[in-house]
Amino acid sequence: MLGRSANGIFWLFRYLERAENTARLIEAGFRMALTRDTRDARDEWRSVIVTLGLQGAYEAKFGLDYAGPQVFNFVLRDKDNPGNVLAMIEQARHNARMVRTGITREVWETVNESWMKLKELLARPVTDARLGLVIDTIRRQSTEVRGAMEGTMLRNDIYNFARMGTFIERADNTARILDVKYYVLLPSLSYVGSSLDNVQWENVLRSLAGERAYRWLNAGRMEARGIAEFLILDGRFPRSLAFCYAKLQSNLAHLAREYGAHTPAHDILGAAVARLQDATIEAIFEQGLHQFIGEFIATNGRLGAQIQRDYRFTE
Amino acid sequence: MNNSSPSSYDEMVDADGAVRPAYAGYRQWFEEQPPDLLRRKGSEAEAFFRRTGITFNVYGSEDAEERLIPFDMVPRIITAQQWRKLSRGIEQRVRALNAFLHDLYHRQEIVRSGRLPERLLKGNEAFLAQMAGFTPPGGVYTHIVGIDLVRTGEDEFMVLEDNARTPSGVSYMLENRETMMAMFPELFTRVRVREVSDYPRRLARSLAACAPPAARGHKPVVAVLTPGSYNSAYFEHAFLADQMGAELVEGSDLRVENGRIAMRTTRGWQPIDVIYRRVDDEYLDPLTFNPSSVLGVAGIIDVYRAGGVTIANAPGTGIADDKAIYSFMPEIVEFYTGEKPILKNVPTWRCSEPEALRYVLDNLAELVVKEVHGSGGYGMLIGPTSSRKEIAAFEAKLRARPENYIAQPTLALSTVPILTKAGLAPRHVDLRPFVLVSPNGIDITPGGLTRVALKKGSLVVNSSQGGGTKDSWVLDD
Numbered sequence: 147m148l149g150r151s152a153n154g155i156f157w158l159f160r161y162l163e164r165a166e167n168t169a170r171l172i173e174a175g176f177r178m179a180l181t182r183d184t185r186d187a188r189d190e191w192r193s194v195i196v197t198l199g200l201q202g203a204y205e206a207k208f209g210l211d212y213a214g215p216q217v218f219n220f221v222l223r224d225k226d227n228p229g230n231v232l233a234m235i236e237q238a239r240h241n242a243r244m245v246r247t248g249i250t251r252e253v254w255e256t257v258n259e260s261w262m263k264l265k266e267l268l269a270r271p272v273t274d275a276r277l278g279l280v281i282d283t284i285r286r287q288s289t290e291v292r293g294a295m296e297g298t299m300l301r302n303d304i305y306n307f308a309r310m311g312t313f314i315e316r317a318d319n320t321a322r323i324l325d326v327k328y329y330v331l332l333p334s335l336s337y338v339g340s341s342l343d344n345v346q347w348e349n350v351l352r353s354l355a356g357e358r359a360y361r362w363l364n365a366g367r368m369e370a371r372g373i374a375e376f377l378i379l380d381g382r383f384p385r386s387l388a389f390c391y392a393k394l395q396s397n398l399a400h401l402a403r404e405y406g407a408h409t410p411a412h413d414i415l416g417a418a419v420a421r422l423q424d425a426t427i428e429a430i431f432e433q434g435l436h437q438f439i440g441e442f443i444a445t446n447g448r449l450g451a452q453i454q455r456d457y458r459f460t461e
Numbered sequence: 462m463n464n465s466s467p468s469s470y471d472e473m474v475d476a477d478g479a480v481r482p483a484y485a486g487y488r489q490w491f492e493e494q495p496p497d498l499l500r501r502k503g504s505e506a507e508a509f510f511r512r513t514g515i516t517f518n519v520y521g522s523e524d525a526e527e528r529l530i531p532f533d534m535v536p537r538i539i540t541a542q543q544w545r546k547l548s549r550g551i552e553q554r555v556r557a558l559n560a561f562l563h564d565l566y567h568r569q570e571i572v573r574s575g576r577l578p579e580r581l582l583k584g585n586e587a588f589l590a591q592m593a594g595f596t597p598p599g600g601v602y603t604h605i606v607g608i609d610l611v612r613t614g615e616d617e618f619m620v621l622e623d624n625a626r627t628p629s630g631v632s633y634m635l636e637n638r639e640t641m642m643a644m645f646p647e648l649f650t651r652v653r654v655r656e657v658s659d660y661p662r663r664l665a666r667s668l669a670a671c672a673p674p675a676a677r678g679h680k681p682v683v684a685v686l687t688p689g690s691y692n693s694a695y696f697e698h699a700f701l702a703d704q705m706g707a708e709l710v711e712g713s714d715l716r717v718e719n720g721r722i723a724m725r726t727t728r729g730w731q732p733i734d735v736i737y738r739r740v741d742d743e744y745l746d747p748l749t750f751n752p753s754s755v756l757g758v759a760g761i762i763d764v765y766r767a768g769g770v771t772i773a774n775a776p777g778t779g780i781a782d783d784k785a786i787y788s789f790m791p792e793i794v795e796f797y798t799g800e801k802p803i804l805k806n807v808p809t810w811r812c813s814e815p816e817a818l819r820y821v822l823d824n825l826a827e828l829v830v831k832e833v834h835g836s837g838g839y840g841m842l843i844g845p846t847s848s849r850k851e852i853a854a855f856e857a858k859l860r861a862r863p864e865n866y867i868a869q870p871t872l873a874l875s876t877v878p879i880l881t882k883a884g885l886a887p888r889h890v891d892l893r894p895f896v897l898v899s900p901n902g903i904d905i906t907p908g909g910l911t912r913v914a915l916k917k918g919s920l921v922v923n924s925s926q927g928g929g930t931k932d933s934w935v936l937d938d
Contacts (some may be wrong), residue, residue, distance in 0.1 A: 149725045150714050243514065244690050246699035247709045251513070258514050303727060405728055457727040461713065 151245045152307045153459035158241035158257070159311035162288055165234040167319040169284040171197060172218050172355030176277060179214050181345070194221070197326040203227055217279060217456055223268040224307045231284065232268045248304045252294040260287035278389040288364050296412050303404055306397040307457070313397075317390035318443060324377055325439045347373050355383045374435060375427035387442065394449070401457075409456035414449045418442075470614050470875040471887050472537065483538045483936065486652040491535075495914070499534055502644045506532055509640060514696060531929035532637060533642070533879040535913040537890060543728065546893070546934045547618060548905045550613045550803030551608050553794060555896050558781050560797035562602040564853050566592045566777060569690055580813075581785050587834065589742060589777035591749055595766050597775040597901040599671040604737070604773035606896040607631075607909075611807070612875035619805045619872075620790070621891060625781040626774060627739055628928075630910040631895050632697035634772050635660060635704075637910075637932040654936035655907040661704030663897055663904055668705075668735045670899040674768040675721060676734035677770075679838070684708040685725060686715075686738040688756045693925075698739050708733075717760040735771040736761075742776045743780055784833045784867045785811060807872065813864035821868040822859070825852050828868045829920075830859065843920060845871050874920055875929065879913060889914045891922050908933035 174193040179187035191212040195204045198221060207226050208216060222231045230424070239261035242254055249257075264287070267280050299305050327350045347368050351357040360376050362382075381388040398415055402408050430438045473484045480488045486493045491499075517877075539547070552782050564570050565588070570576045578643060582588045592614035607628025609621040642649055672681035682845060687698035689711050700763035702709035723730035738745065744754040749762040764770050765882050786793075788809040796800040810817035812830075821828060830842040842855040859866055911931040912922035922928040 147708060147727050148708055148714050149727055151708075152727045183659065240690065243695070243699070246514075247703040249708075252513065255512050259512055262511065307727075458725050458729070461725065 147248060147303055147307075149458035149460065151248045151453065152457050153305070154241045154245040155248055156311035156454070156459070158245065159308045159314040161234045161238040161241070161359060162257075162260075162291060163312050163315040163405045164319065165231050165238070165284060166288040167316065167323075168198065168221060168231055168234070169281045170355060171353045172221060172277070172321065173281045174276075176214065176218070176281075176319060177352065178345075178349050187334050191217040193326055197322055198229075199231070199322075200227060215272070215274060219271050220282065221343065222272055224397050232264055235264050245373055250294065250298040251285075252298045253291065255264055256287070256294045260284075260291065263287065292389075295424060306401050306404075309397045310394055310453060313390040313393045314446060314453075315383060317387050317394075318446050320385050320387060320390070321439050321443050321446070323350065324374065325436060325443070328374075328435050328439070350377075356383055371427050373433065374386055376431070378423060378430065379422065380426065387416045388422050391415070391422055395419055398453075411449060411452040411456045414445065416454055418445050418449065469873045469887070469889070470612065470617075471883075472875050472890075474888075480567070480614045483540045483543075485538065487538060487648070490648050490651055494652055500882075503534060503880065506534065506640055506644060508642070510636075512634075517754060527889065530633060531915060532640065533913055533915075533929050533931050534641070535878050535880055535885065536641065536932045536934045537877045537892070537913075538934045538936065539908065541936050541938045543616075544615075544907060546803070547610070548907075549559055550614075550618070551894055551896060551905055552903045553571065553798055553803050554608060554620065554623070554790070555603065555606050555795045555898060557790075557794040558606065558623060558897060559600075561600050561777055561793050562625075562775070562781060563596065563600065564797070565780060567596075571793065574796070575755065577786075577789055581783070581789075582780070585758065585777035585780060585783065587742075587777070589780075591762055591766075592776045592777040593773070593792045593921050597671075598673045598768070598771045600766065600898065601671050601773075601898050602775040602778045603781070604671060604898055605631075605667060606898065607893045608804075608896065610804070610892045610894070611872060612890075612892070613873055614875075617805075619807050621807055622784065622787060623790070624783055624893070626779040627737075627741070628893065628895065629697055630893055630924075631660060631906075632700040633930050634895065634906070634908065634910045635700075641932045652934070653676070654934045655937050657906050657908060658910070660895070660906050661701060663906070664737075665705040667897040667901075667904060668737055668771075668901040670901050671771050672734045673771045675732075675770070681734040682732065683735045684710045684733045685686065686710055686712070686736050686740055688712075690745070692739070694739060701737070707737070710736075711759055712754075712878075714755045715758040715761075717758065717764055720764060720767060720769050722761055722764055723759060733770060733806060735773060736928055737773050742779055745772070745776060755857055783866075784809075784831055785813065788867055807869045810868040812859060812866040812868060817868075818859075818863045821866075822856065825856060825859075827871060828864050829871055830868045833865055833867060843871065846919070855913055871920070877913065879915065879929070879931075885918070888917070889922065891918050905933035 156347065171194055175190050178190040182190060191214055195201050195212070200221070201209065203226065204220055220227050224230055239257055242257040243251060246254060263283055267283060272280055293306065327346070334359060347370060348357055351360050351373060354377065356376065361375070364372055376383060378387050380386050381392055383389055394415055398412055402412060469690060472481065473488070473698045474480055495589060504862050507529065510532065547840045550886050561571065565582065572582070597779050603625045607624035607630065609624065611619050611621045634657060668683050669681040683705065684707050687709055689695065692698070699709055699896040708724060710724050715722055715763050718730050720730070721732035722736065723732050740756050742755040742907050743750045746759065746762045747754045747755050748759045754797070756890070761770065761772070762776070777827060788811050790806050791802050794800070812819050812821055821830065825842070826844045830844070832840045842852065844852065872892065874889040877886045877890050878885035890911050890913045892909050892911050897904040897907050911933040912924065913931055915924045915927060915929045924930070
């Protein structure tokens with residue numbers, strides 16, 4: 147396949163994943179804000195903006211005013227935020243059009259339909275009352291694209307690049323959410339178990355669609371270490387770092403088999419997987435969660451860049 | 462202007478309102494349908510097109526939005542017998558076009574014999590000196606041709622123009638049929654219509670048969686070269702590549718490697734044997750033509766001339782689309798085939814000739830005047846529908862550069878009904894059959910693309926100017 151197509155499809159799935167994760171983050175923030183007094187609600191919205199790396203752009207426009215609708219409109223559709231969700235979907239659709247010959251009609255149509263629906267939904271400012279519908283649509287559309295992928299795409303290199311885009315992005319998003327929440331929750335780590343604490347942690351899980359799984363696994367016990375362990379090391383949870391890296395490993399291995407060659411990206415990935423496999427949550431907390439995640443995000447970025455080089459995404 | 466006048470030939474009903482034989486089966490089915498069914502299907506079809514992304518971009522429109530080409534659900538129907546005669550005429554014309562192009566780039570016998578004035582070639586940008594003395598692989602110049610036909614009577618089909626450069630629209634031919642079959646499956650069990658869906662396979666086979674010498678010994682690698690996703694016909698480029706199982710490449714994916722054109726793949730540089738290019742000649746090679754082009758490949762013309770790659774259509778075929786050349790087509794067909802042309806030309810005045818120019822200037826309000834190098838319905842005057850001011854403005858341009866124009870009578874184009882809110886209503890149509898040429902022969906897909914002017918009385922069928930399309934049927938015997 148063309149290097150340019152590999153690039154197109156890799157980023158198509160990165161954008162889709164990012165849009166979905168962003169929607170979940172907003173959903174969790176909204177829920178949190180509803181149960182809080184105004185000041186705490188604003189802190190919550192601020193942490194959403196910080197997680198998305200939009201603090202500079204946001205405060206340049208609105209200063210320190212973190213009112214809910216202003217925040218989620220900024221994230222979802224504000225033209226002053228070039229990375230708004232609608233722009234991500236637009237970019238994803240643009241890429242899908244570019245790699246039209248590499249994806250099935252079903253995948254193309256679901257991506258195109260996502261764009262048509264969201265363009266319409268986000269044509270005017272989103273109110274509290276409509277937010278649920280918007281978030282729901284984003285989630286459903288991602289689910290549909292995934293379903294179309296799963297059911298119709300040939301399991302070849304094109305599929306591998308799509309999946310690697312998904313999991314590089316997802317690992318990055320999970321790590322960032324955890325990192326930001328860790329700071330917000332820092333004071334509470336010492337007195338684990340208070341009720342505020344529980345709600346905050348539950349919210350981390352919610353923004354990663356993991357609250358149900360975690361509760362089920364842990365019989366409802368909310369506890370910082372347990373949650374961090376779940377999100378980083380539990381290979382059964384599809385948004386954990388361990389899960390993402392296992393997927394990256396199998397896709398990159400498939401590419402190596404198909405192309406008959408290992409590349410530097412395989413070495414970076416191999417080392418990162420080994421680090422995750424050897425890690426225990428105790429060791430991570432001993433090293434410092436923030437530092438661990440910082441290193442993880444950096445490695446993840448390096449891996450993405452190396453894949454793009456190894457497979458000639460660009461000249 | 463009222464051109465749905467009685468003088469226009471309607472393809473569905475005769476002057477007495479009786480349904481013509483070609484439409485008998487369809488009309489019977491149509492009468493049986495509940496009145497609002499077709500309109501409901503119409504919005505279904507539009508949603509379908511939007512979802513599948515069958516759109517085109519309009520040049521010069523403000524926001525370069527993707528637009529749908531309106532699709533009308535009443536098919537345009539041609540009988541098997543009519544089609545047999547048409548295809549004979551088309552085949553003859555396409556054979557002549559290829560022989561003509563070969564001659565132009567070699568001995569120019571037709572010029573020597575005095576049948577074609579040399580001035581039509583001199584200084585004509587579409588005539589490429591780089592092609593002189595070179596024979597493309599398989600001797601094929603026009604791998605894909607679209608012959609635009611108009612009809613004025615029962616047996617009166619005329620060629621309006623030849624598209625030997627890069628005819629577009631074939632994806633609409635295919636998608637229109639898919640849509641019709643999806644919406645009205647039972648209709649196709651009642652009326653036997655000849656298949657068009659294997660066009661992409663035939664295209665792939667036809668292109669592969671024109672592989673260059675360098676491809677000997679392996680299955681030819683075919684790629685579609687597109688200017689990119691902002692091009693108005695990008696959907697079609699992607700569609701054809703997809704249907705052929707070929708790569709869709711852009712200039713930035715390509716470079717010259719060891720005397721071949723290679724594409725940057727995830728495994729390294731891989732040579733391409735046949736490039737179906739949808740990029741114009743002048744952008745093809747910045748070393749040879751437009752030096753600022755980023756759409757082509759530096760050095761591709763050298764590789765081509767050395768037998769390293771096939772370019773389809775061959776560079777320099779655009780000369781055959783020139784409307785001044787067109788006016789000589791009857792002579793051209795006779796010169797190379799030794800036969801009388803089966804398909805007539807539309808009578809054409811060459812404004813370069815003083816006598817013709819005088820006539821054209823005297824009759825501007827009745828004529829259609831076209832730029833010699835123009836296409837897509839741009840830069841033309843349709844006398845009968847233009848205001849006095851528009852005609853005066855055009856006259857000034859015409860007087861300043863008469864050699865830049867030809868003129869034709871305003872034809873009473875045939876009509877086929879479209880579905881309107883008020884029921885069936887006649888609209889003017891043309892027809893673009895698609896023709897594939899390879900050393901194995903000439904292959905014409907039954908039917909083609911019918912373009913229809915949606916505005917009552919309008920003669921402009923171009924999609925860039927508000928025209929629509931119809932599914933085109935050739936009945937099975």
